[in-house]
Amino acid sequence: MNPRHHPSADVLAAYAAGALAPGFGLVVGAHLERCAQCRKQVDAYEAASGEALATLPAVDLSSDALTAVMARLQEPAPPPPQQDARPFIERLPLKPRRWVAPGVWVAAVDTPHAPQDRVYLLSVAPGMPTARHEHAGAEFCTVLTGAYQDELGVFSAGDFASAERDLNHQPRVIGSEPCVCLFATEGRLKAHGLIGRLAFAFADV
Template sequence: MDAPEIHHHPSDELLLSYAAVGLPIGARLVVATHLELCAACRQRVAALRALGGVLLDEQPPAPLREDALARALERIARIEPQPPVPTLGERAPRQPSAPPPLPLGAVWPRALADCSATRWRWLGPGMRWSRVNVPDAPEANVFLLRIGAGKYLPRHTHRGTELTQILYGHFHDGRALFGPGDFDLADADVHHQPVVQDGGECICLASVDGRLAFDGFIARWLGGLVGM
C-alpha cells in the first residue's frame, strides 16, 4: 500500500514534547500513531532527540554532594525486589487488543497494540464511536470516531486540547481538508464543524484533554455521555 500524502503535521513544539516524553499518555498515543505514517515527522523527532543530546553534553558538569554515592546506594537498598521476567517460552500474555471492525484499507495503529477498544457504539445518525482503553491509565480520554460520508460533528470549540489523527477517509472543518495520515490540534481558539466528504466514511483517533464545547444542547448532552 502506498504511503498517504500528508499535509498536516504536529508542531515542532509538540514533537519536542513527545521526544522528551513530556506528553500525557493519550496525546502521546495520537502523536505516535502519526509517526507510524509520517517519515518526515519521524526524522524530525530523531533530529530533536539528537539536538537534545548535544545540548545536554554542552552543559557544565554539576557538582555532587560528598555523600551522593552513599545516598544512591541507600535508595537502591530500599527498592522492593521485582518478580523475574519470564523467558520467551513462558512470557506472560500481553493485554489483548480488541479493535472494532475497520473497513478495508484502515489499519489498527501499532501504537495501540497494548490497548483494547469497545465495539462501535451509536453516537448519532451515521456516527459511531469506540472507547480506547489504555492500560494503567484509566484517565486517558482516547477514542475512535467513525462518521459516514456527508455526515458531520456538531459545531464546537474546546475546553482544553483535542488531538486528532485521521486513519481513513477525509473531512473538511472549514479551515482545511484532512485526509489519511493528517494530524490536527484544536484548542479554545478553534471553532469548527468537521464534515466528512462524499465518497466514503472517515475514521479518526482522538485524544481530548478537557471537553468539547458543543453549540447545541442535544450535542452537549450526547458529548457528556461519551466523555467528549
C-alpha cells in the first residue's frame, strides 16, 4: 500500500539539497524507501539544482588544473557502492533495545546529531497508551511497521508525520501488531507520565 502522509515540499527540497540534519534526513529516507511519488519529487529537485550549477558562468582554469582533471579522467573508475538489500529497519545502526514498560521499547539510533536532539525507534504494542507529550521543537516520524491513529488520522507503514512545537497529542496504536516508528526529535520533549519520561530518557545516546 502506498503511503498516505508525505513530507512537505519544503522538507523534500531540503532533503534533496542535503540541508537536513542527519537524523531528520534518515526519517525522510525511511519514507522515500516506500514512496515512489516523493522519490520522483526529490529527483526533480536534484536535477533542478544540477541544472542551476551547469548554468553558472565558466571560470578560467589554470593549465595545471586542466592537467589534473585529465589525469583524474584516466584513472580507473571506482567500483560502484554495494547496495545493501536488507530492509531499512535492519540497516539502522541501533543501540540495544530498552524496555520502558510491558509492550514498549525504545532503541537509540547511532547517528550523528546535535546533543539536544534524539534519533530513535519506538515500538508500542497494541493496547498500550503512548506518552502524551508536548514538543519543544520539530519532530519527524516515519512508521516502519504497524499503525497508529491521532487527531490527524491513521498512520501506517511508510507514512510520514511531522510535528511542530506546542503540539500536544497522544497517538494510539491500532491493529494487531506493534507499531514501530523512527523518530528524530529536536530539543527536549515535555513528556507527561512515567512511561513518557522513561522513553525519552532511554532515547538519550
